[in-house]
Amino acid sequence: MGGAFSVTRRTMMGSGASALMLGGACAHVPAGALSKDIALLRRAYETLHPGLYRYNSPSEMAGHFDRLAAAWSAGQTRAEAYLSLSRFLARVRCGHTYANFFNQSKEISAELFSGRDKLPFHFRWIARRMIVTDAKGVEGLQPGDEISAINGRSGADILGTLLPFTRADGGNDAKRVAQLNVIGLERIETFDVFNALLHPARDAFVLTVRSPRDGATRTVKAPPITLEQRRAQMAQDIDDKTRPVFSLEFAPGNVAVLKMPNWGLYDSKWDWKGFIDDAFRQLADRRSPALIVDLRGNEGGLDCGDEVIARLIGADLQRAAYERRVRYVKTPADLDPFLDTWDDSFRDWGADAVRIDDRYYRLLEEDGESRAPIRAKGPRFTGKVVVLVDASNSSATFQFANLVQANRLGTLVGEPTGGNLRGINGGAFFFLRLPESGLEADLPLIGTFPQTPQPDAGVVPDVAASTSSIDIATGRDSVMETAMAIASRA
Numbered sequence: 001m002g003g004a005f006s007v008t009r010r011t012m013m014g015s016g017a018s019a020l021m022l023g024g025a026c027a028h029v030p031a032g033a034l035s036k037d038i039a040l041l042r043r044a045y046e047t048l049h050p051g052l053y054r055y056n057s058p059s060e061m062a063g064h065f066d067r068l069a070a071a072w073s074a075g076q077t078r079a080e081a082y083l084s085l086s087r088f089l090a091r092v093r094c095g096h097t098y099a100n101f102f103n104q105s106k107e108i109s110a111e112l113f114s115g116r117d118k119l120p121f122h123f124r125w126i127a128r129r130m131i132v133t134d135a136k137g138v139e140g141l142q143p144g145d146e147i148s149a150i151n152g153r154s155g156a157d158i159l160g161t162l163l164p165f166t167r168a169d170g171g172n173d174a175k176r177v178a179q180l181n182v183i184g185l186e187r188i189e190t191f192d193v194f195n196a197l198l199h200p201a202r203d204a205f206v207l208t209v210r211s212p213r214d215g216a217t218r219t220v221k222a223p224p225i226t227l228e229q230r231r232a233q234m235a236q237d238i239d240d241k242t243r244p245v246f247s248l249e250f251a252p253g254n255v256a257v258l259k260m261p262n263w264g265l266y267d268s269k270w271d272w273k274g275f276i277d278d279a280f281r282q283l284a285d286r287r288s289p290a291l292i293v294d295l296r297g298n299e300g301g302l303d304c305g306d307e308v309i310a311r312l313i314g315a316d317l318q319r320a321a322y323e324r325r326v327r328y329v330k331t332p333a334d335l336d337p338f339l340d341t342w343d344d345s346f347r348d349w350g351a352d353a354v355r356i357d358d359r360y361y362r363l364l365e366e367d368g369e370s371r372a373p374i375r376a377k378g379p380r381f382t383g384k385v386v387v388l389v390d391a392s393n394s395s396a397t398f399q400f401a402n403l404v405q406a407n408r409l410g411t412l413v414g415e416p417t418g419g420n421l422r423g424i425n426g427g428a429f430f431f432l433r434l435p436e437s438g439l440e441a442d443l444p445l446i447g448t449f450p451q452t453p454q455p456d457a458g459v460v461p462d463v464a465a466s467t468s469s470i471d472i473a474t475g476r477d478s479v480m481e482t483a484m485a486i487a488s489r490a
Contacts (some may be wrong), residue, residue, distance in 0.1 A: 029074045031074055038069045052092060054170075066257060082108075083165065083194075093168070093171075100440060114227040121134060123182055126469060148209070150208075169394065187231055246275055253488050266301070283380040291386070292483045296389070297392050314376060391415055415466050
């Protein structure tokens with residue numbers, strides 16, 4: 001099952017305090033209009049969403065719907081409505097269920113996301129502390145610095161206010177935190193969206209900065225930037241659909257390093273399958289003793305990992321014991337006008353959907369199987385395999401990590417993944433358009449469900465390794481060093 005598809009990731013905001021937290025002029029949406037959207041949202045999700053009750057009982061979800069209706073009962077600005085909707089969708093506890101930034105209309109995207117209200121540097125949350133990874137020219141900032149407060153609000157407080165709006169599967173909060181990193185991989189950053197709506201920018205951000213070496217603090221002023229300026233900071237030009245996304249390098253000892261920072265290649269014109277074919281030919285020609293696959297920062301997308309696994313196996317590989325399920329055979333006619341998608345076959349599964357019980361249908365894929373096996377391909381690589389993982393890996397990359405570990409195809413190194421061993425939702429999507437507010441909510445259609453009880457957690461790596469603020473300050477990649485040591489071990 002593929003990952004989150006983008007056309008291009010504990011209190012309710014209904015108390016009136018929300019209006020005080022929001023800045024800027026936003027369109028107002030009348031209460032009567034919002035009530036129509038609530039009814040549509042509820043019907044679509046209760047009818048079509050396969051994971052609606054994975055972490056919530058029907059009565060709990062009914063309560064969440066009711067609280068959203070209460071929040072919208074007096075009418076809201078578009079920003080308030082977006083925040084209320086986002087907090088509601090986060091309560092589904094599904095990493096693919098959110099008011100997708102990339103699927104909003106151009107008008108709403110410009111209204112909510114494009115302002116001059118973003119921090120002008122890159123950072124990661126390490127041990128729940130905001131650590132600068134790239135100062136982007138901000139005077140007084142260096143990689144490795146901790147931003148302990150912004151405009152007098154502590155980093156811990158900022159993180160705490162943003163997490164309830166952030167998507168992840170089940171109780172995997174590490175993924176929620178990872179969603180709030182800003183490292184130049186996304187055209188619209190989750191942190192930028194919710195921090196700007198909840199903590200409006202002033203003329204300048206006043207930063208309390210702590211040195212990683214001696215703990216000394218200082219004050220730095222940084223100007224806010226626009227979405228256009230943020231995009232100019234991106235690590236790669238994602239608008240170039242022909243550019244190579246993966247890279248292959250050979251380290252000392254002929255250890256191969258395959259970096260795969262993104263599998264969201266739905267509209268790419270680059271021949272990524274051909275690249276993997278050529279990569280494994282090079283490994284065979286050079287008789288490489290080990291392969292390191294670097295998936296850090298890669299949420300998922302297409303099942304690119306299947307092409308890697310196909311070269312690690314000597315016979316076809318049956319996937320883990322997860323069953324694909326859907327809630328419907330054919331979408332109700334009254335919902336169809338509000339459901340956008342890139343593949344209209346999702347509207348009618350036909351004979352591929354087989355009734356299991358009063359709630360679910362099993363979705364067949366190939367030869368009557370719920371999931372088709374991965375077919376072995378040559379040349380087979382028989383050396384050591386090390387896979388670098390972190391909390392970003394929550395969709396196709398989560399599933400890849402799970403398959404590698406479960407079938408002992410390699411050693412996982414890094415931090416626990418995103419996703420959830422209890423199963424995730426995705427693979428096919430509708431983009432639910434709420435006509436009165438103009439907002440969109442992603443609606444995943446295929447749920448994977450384990451056939452044996454599983455913990456509410458991501459995949460725990462075989463070897464734990466993480467990056468520290470000192471690593472960032474000194475430019476050291478200690479996680480890769482750990483992987484190299486394992487790959488080079490006789």
